[in-house]
Amino acid sequence: MPVSIKSQREIELMTEAGRILAIVHEEIEKALHPGMTTLDIDRLGEEVIRSYGCIPSFLNYNGYPASICVSVNDEVVHGIPSSKRILKEGDIVGIDAGVIYKGYHSDAARTHGIGKINKEAEELIKVTKESFFEGIKYAKEGHYLFEISAAIGRYAKERGFGVVRDLCGHGIGVNLHEAPEIPNYEMNRKGMKLRAGMTLAIEPMINAGNDQVDWLDDDWTVVTRDGSLSAHYENTVLITENEPKLLTLLK
Numbered sequence: 001m002p003v004s005i006k007s008q009r010e011i012e013l014m015t016e017a018g019r020i021l022a023i024v025h026e027e028i029e030k031a032l033h034p035g036m037t038t039l040d041i042d043r044l045g046e047e048v049i050r051s052y053g054c055i056p057s058f059l060n061y062n063g064y065p066a067s068i069c070v071s072v073n074d075e076v077v078h079g080i081p082s083s084k085r086i087l088k089e090g091d092i093v094g095i096d097a098g099v100i101y102k103g104y105h106s107d108a109a110r111t112h113g114i115g116k117i118n119k120e121a122e123e124l125i126k127v128t129k130e131s132f133f134e135g136i137k138y139a140k141e142g143h144y145l146f147e148i149s150a151a152i153g154r155y156a157k158e159r160g161f162g163v164v165r166d167l168c169g170h171g172i173g174v175n176l177h178e179a180p181e182i183p184n185y186e187m188n189r190k191g192m193k194l195r196a197g198m199t200l201a202i203e204p205m206i207n208a209g210n211d212q213v214d215w216l217d218d219d220w221t222v223v224t225r226d227g228s229l230s231a232h233y234e235n236t237v238l239i240t241e242n243e244p245k246l247l248t249l250l251k
């Protein structure tokens with residue numbers, strides 16, 4: 001599949017989809033507290049998404065049964081919200097959400113601590129976010145896709161973390177997942193040339209331990225094989241001739 005270049009009108013719609021998703025994440029972050037369930041997060045997220053006239057893109061996507069992916073501690077991504085999963089002080093929780101606004105998608109993830117978390121967890125969340133910002137130093141016209149991948153992977157690996165290889169970022173637009181695939185590790189080639197108007201969901205998934213992951217029997221939840229903590233950070237990014245625009249971050 002060729003990588004789509006968005007028109008000015010499409011960029012406007014994706015900008016709005018991104019702005020709304022940034023608000024969804026802010027609302028969820030404000031509400032997080034020990035004692036809440038992962039289903040509470042899903043309910044709140046879906047409510048905010050719909051209050052802006054958007055559709056939660058994850059709901060029923062390939063059969064996914066909720067609007068928000070909520071991944072706790074050793075869960076890497078795609079945790080399924082449950083009324084039985086109660087968050088407690090010291091947990092870390094990955095929140096991944098996507099919305100559709102007038103036919104255009106945005107996709108973003110954050111990882112937060114619940115109450116006070118330990119040093120290792122703090123460091124993992126920080127490095128995961130920083131690795132994204134390392135990557136997007138190369139997210140501009142004239143650079144190559146796998147320069148982003150290599151920068152993310154190198155940054156996290158150098159700090160002793162495991163860089164998940166079984167899941168990637170992706171192009172995004174009229175579909176949640178479009179070409180290209182965006183690995184978070186160094187490739188042996190430079191990949192496609194980046195052009196203004198491409199929109200990419202860049203999403204490092206980083207483990208405190210090694211890079212190995214497993215899928216649970218629910219066929220969704222990805223967990224670290226060694227039981228270590230994992231963090232996820234993602235934004236929908238617009239490539240331009242200059243600095244990239246982070247569509248899912250409020251200025």
Ligand code: CO
Binds near residue numbers: 108169203
């Ligand atoms: Co994504």
